[in-house]
Amino acid sequence: MRITSTSCICPVLVCLCFVQRCYGTAHHSSIKVTRNQTKHIEGETEVHHRPKRGWVWNQFFVLEEHMGPDPQYVGKLHSNSDKGDGSVKYILTGEGAGTIFIIDDTTGDIHSTKSLDREQKTHYVLHAQAIDRRTNKPLEPESEFIIKVQDINDNAPKFTDGPYIVTVPEMSDMGTSVLQVTATDADDPTYGNSARVVYSILQGQPYFSVDPKTGVIRTALHNMDREAREHYSVVIQAKDMAGQVGGLSGSTTVNITLTDVNDNPPRFPQKHYQLYVPESAQVGSAVGKIKANDADTGSNADMTYSIINGDGVGVFSISTDKETREGILSLKKPLNYEKKKSYTLNIEGANTHLDFRFSHLGPFKDATVLKIIVGDVDEAPLFSMPSYVMEVYENAKIGTTVGTVLAQDPDSANSLVRYFINYDTEDDRFFNIDANTGTIKTTKVLDREETPWYNITVAASENDNPGLLSHVTVGIRVLDVNDNPPELAREYDIVVCENAKPGQVIHTISATDKDDFANGPRFNFFLDEHLPVNPNFTLKDNEDNTASILTRRRRFSRTVQDVYYLPIMISDGGIPSLSSSSTLTIRVCACERDGRVRTCHAEAFLSSAGLSTGALIAILLCVVILLAIVVLFITLRRGKKEPLIISEEDVRENVVTYDDEGGGEEDTEAFDITALRNPSAAEELKYRRDIRPEVTLTPRHQTTSALESIDVQEFLKQRLAEADLDPSVPPYDSLQTYAYEGQRSEAGSISSLDSATTQSDQDYHYLGDWGPEFRKLAELYGEIESERTT
Numbered sequence: 001m002r003i004t005s006t007s008c009i010c011p012v013l014v015c016l017c018f019v020q021r022c023y024g025t026a027h028h029s030s031i032k033v034t035r036n037q038t039k040h041i042e043g044e045t046e047v048h049h050r051p052k053r054g055w056v057w058n059q060f061f062v063l064e065e066h067m068g069p070d071p072q073y074v075g076k077l078h079s080n081s082d083k084g085d086g087s088v089k090y091i092l093t094g095e096g097a098g099t100i101f102i103i104d105d106t107t108g109d110i111h112s113t114k115s116l117d118r119e120q121k122t123h124y125v126l127h128a129q130a131i132d133r134r135t136n137k138p139l140e141p142e143s144e145f146i147i148k149v150q151d152i153n154d155n156a157p158k159f160t161d162g163p164y165i166v167t168v169p170e171m172s173d174m175g176t177s178v179l180q181v182t183a184t185d186a187d188d189p190t191y192g193n194s195a196r197v198v199y200s201i202l203q204g205q206p207y208f209s210v211d212p213k214t215g216v217i218r219t220a221l222h223n224m225d226r227e228a229r230e231h232y233s234v235v236i237q238a239k240d241m242a243g244q245v246g247g248l249s250g251s252t253t254v255n256i257t258l259t260d261v262n263d264n265p266p267r268f269p270q271k272h273y274q275l276y277v278p279e280s281a282q283v284g285s286a287v288g289k290i291k292a293n294d295a296d297t298g299s300n301a302d303m304t305y306s307i308i309n310g311d312g313v314g315v316f317s318i319s320t321d322k323e324t325r326e327g328i329l330s331l332k333k334p335l336n337y338e339k340k341k342s343y344t345l346n347i348e349g350a351n352t353h354l355d356f357r358f359s360h361l362g363p364f365k366d367a368t369v370l371k372i373i374v375g376d377v378d379e380a381p382l383f384s385m386p387s388y389v390m391e392v393y394e395n396a397k398i399g400t401t402v403g404t405v406l407a408q409d410p411d412s413a414n415s416l417v418r419y420f421i422n423y424d425t426e427d428d429r430f431f432n433i434d435a436n437t438g439t440i441k442t443t444k445v446l447d448r449e450e451t452p453w454y455n456i457t458v459a460a461s462e463n464d465n466p467g468l469l470s471h472v473t474v475g476i477r478v479l480d481v482n483d484n485p486p487e488l489a490r491e492y493d494i495v496v497c498e499n500a501k502p503g504q505v506i507h508t509i510s511a512t513d514k515d516d517f518a519n520g521p522r523f524n525f526f527l528d529e530h531l532p533v534n535p536n537f538t539l540k541d542n543e544d545n546t547a548s549i550l551t552r553r554r555r556f557s558r559t560v561q562d563v564y565y566l567p568i569m570i571s572d573g574g575i576p577s578l579s580s581s582s583t584l585t586i587r588v589c590a591c592e593r594d595g596r597v598r599t600c601h602a603e604a605f606l607s608s609a610g611l612s613t614g615a616l617i618a619i620l621l622c623v624v625i626l627l628a629i630v631v632l633f634i635t636l637r638r639g640k641k642e643p644l645i646i647s648e649e650d651v652r653e654n655v656v657t658y659d660d661e662g663g664g665e666e667d668t669e670a671f672d673i674t675a676l677r678n679p680s681a682a683e684e685l686k687y688r689r690d691i692r693p694e695v696t697l698t699p700r701h702q703t704t705s706a707l708e709s710i711d712v713q714e715f716l717k718q719r720l721a722e723a724d725l726d727p728s729v730p731p732y733d734s735l736q737t738y739a740y741e742g743q744r745s746e747a748g749s750i751s752s753l754d755s756a757t758t759q760s761d762q763d764y765h766y767l768g769d770w771g772p773e774f775r776k777l778a779e780l781y782g783e784i785e786s787e788r789t790t
Contacts, residue, residue: 061149065116072111076107095124158183166256205220287316291325335374387472403474404438430444447478482572496556497588511545564588
């Protein structure tokens with residue numbers, strides 16, 4: 001196959017490529033390729049090789065940015081099978097085939113129909129094949145070849161990171177590196193000088209320079225001073241084609257700022273200053289400002305101020321405002337125009353951050369002289385003391401003098417002073433002050449126990465200038481008098497055990513007094529002498545502001561009396577002494593042998609009898625069950641239907657029930673029972689009212705005489721006989737009950753109910769020593785003995 005191209009095909013054809021470029025595309029170099037050999041330049045011998053495929057491909061080249069009206073010729077394809085009769089058809093496939101690159105299928109000529117840009121795509125890969133036009137069968141295998149886009153200088157250098165902002169310290173040495181700039185060229189760096197860039201400075205001389213090859217910017221002068229010029233704008237150019245004429249160029253701007261160093265000392269604008277300060281200036285207040293200038297900035301301009309000399313060193317002080325870098329002059333002591341009218345201060349300002357590289361520029365500090373003139377002003381009255389403390393007794397009469405304050409005019413005029421109280425609080429309402437003398441008096445009766453201390457504010461002003469005021473604090477202490485009697489410290493819950501012994505301490509009490517310590521303790525405890533001696537308890541003064549409650553007798557009983565009251569008296573140690581009376585409540589409780597309280601309630605006797613909680617619950621359940629049975633039984637009884645009216649043929653006895661509970665043997669008015677006790681008091685014989693009697697009634701006086709002549713046994717027999725012989729008795733039994741005890745026995749009653757009223761000399765105290773089995777018996781007999789004693 002023969003290949004024809006407008007560019008060199010292989011390194012050995014350099015001469016042919018040169019001839020082609022010189023004489024144009026009309027003269028083409030041709031290479032004839034066969035299957036078994038390769039044709040070289042004329043004059044060289046043929047070299048035989050192993051048989052290879054029918055064609056060998058090399059690279060094609062096409063210039064970018066072609067602007068001609070006709071398609072650009074790229075090269076020619078030719079197969080050895082092509083005899084020139086048009087039977088061979090050439091096919092081109094791959095990148096850009098048919099769109100960018102077209103081929104004449106008969107001649108094999110390849111043309112580029114579009115302008116190409118190497119910066120977008122550097123080469124194209126295509127495939128070529130020769131086929132038989134009649135049979136469409138390939139004459140040779142398909143092969144791959146490359147078309148490269150040949151570069152031209154069509155891209156200028158560019159600074160991708162510009163513009164630049166950079167800083168460099170002032171006073172830097174010449175040649176100090178500032179910044180390195182880099183420009184990029186999109187052209188092919190391997191072909192010609194299209195991408196070879198050279199740097200130059202267009203603006204910024206003579207202060208800065210740039211390296212043509214590396215693009216490094218450096219300072220070009222010594223000791224560039226920021227205070228003279230701070231900002232510089234430098235323009236750097238990058239040009240391709242090694243800077244030759246016709247090359248393309250690009251530029252960028254570099255903004256360079258000189259940063260500050262401490263190369264300037266502070267300086268006061270003046271060597272002498274004068275300041276006016278009134279004598280009324282408050283201590284600690286700022287009275288003036290002073291400032292030294294520093295051409296530097298930032299921390300290099302920071303400075304401190306100090307007073308290095310002068311007669312006002314102890315009166316004034318100076319501090320530094322870090323924001324404004326000013327010296328703030330403050331007053332340390334009050335001024336007095338009448339004593340000293342002026343002061344002189346030597347003030348120094350010095351940098352705090354020093355750079356020893358520039359120490360040769362001189363000391364980084366400066367000094368000035370400040371003269372202070374004290375101004376005379378009308379001053380407020382001055383009190384003789386910064387504060388006052390006065391005392392007055394409580395309950396003092398209204399108008400009692402508490403104390404006196406004194407204020408004077410410090411000026412030479414010595415004007416008269418008037419006093420008054422600032423009634424800002426309620427405490428001030430208890431006092432008033434004499435406007436001319438400053439004497440403070442009471443306006444109300446004071447109570448130390450309510451308010452022991454008062455704080456008031458007294459103001460003083462000159463008669464000539466009432467608006468000029470001065471104030472002073474007056475503290476008034478209220479002294480105590482013995483006007484409160486002592487009382488118990490709290491409500492006491494006092495308990496005495498049933499098994500207490502005589503002389504046993506059951507509680508200790510104490511007292512308190514609202515008065516001061518001098519009129520309170522020591523407290524005296526005693527019983528009221530006007531009352532009878534208490535047989536149960538007594539009081540013992542412990543002489544330490546406490547008292548003990550003691551028992552007088554043995555054993556107490558809750559069933560007899562569960563609460564006792566003990567009146568006591570308490571007196572304080574004031575002059576004159578005050579006393580008060582109180583009543584102590586003492587409860588009787590059941591205790592263990594070691595004194596622990598077991599219970600103080602009467603319902604606790606069940607548990608003391610030995611019944612546990614489980615047993616009590618079981619008993620309660622049984623009672624509930626019994627009550628339920630009774631209720632059920634009554635409900636069933638009421639459910640039976642009975643006729644409301646009893647017919648006359650019903651011969652049953654009518655039973656009338658009276659739910660009346662008697663008052664016992666002592667109730668002699670509700671029911672007369674003499675009829676049962678004495679047969680002679682029985683009433684006359686009465687027949688039943690629900691039947692009609694058929695016998696002749698015995699006269700009443702005869703029945704009465706008969707009853708008086710017989711005893712009870714005969715009376716009962718008579719009644720029984722009457723019932724048996726009565727023909728009107730119903731045919732069912734009738735039970736009649738007669739309750740009669742008989743005559744009183746001469747031996748008296750043998751019941752134990754009244755045994756408590758009888759006197760006995762028997763001592764049952766030994767029962768408490770028999771052990772826990774006899775504890776309940778001992779308590780019962782102990783209660784009986786306590787009741788007798790009471």
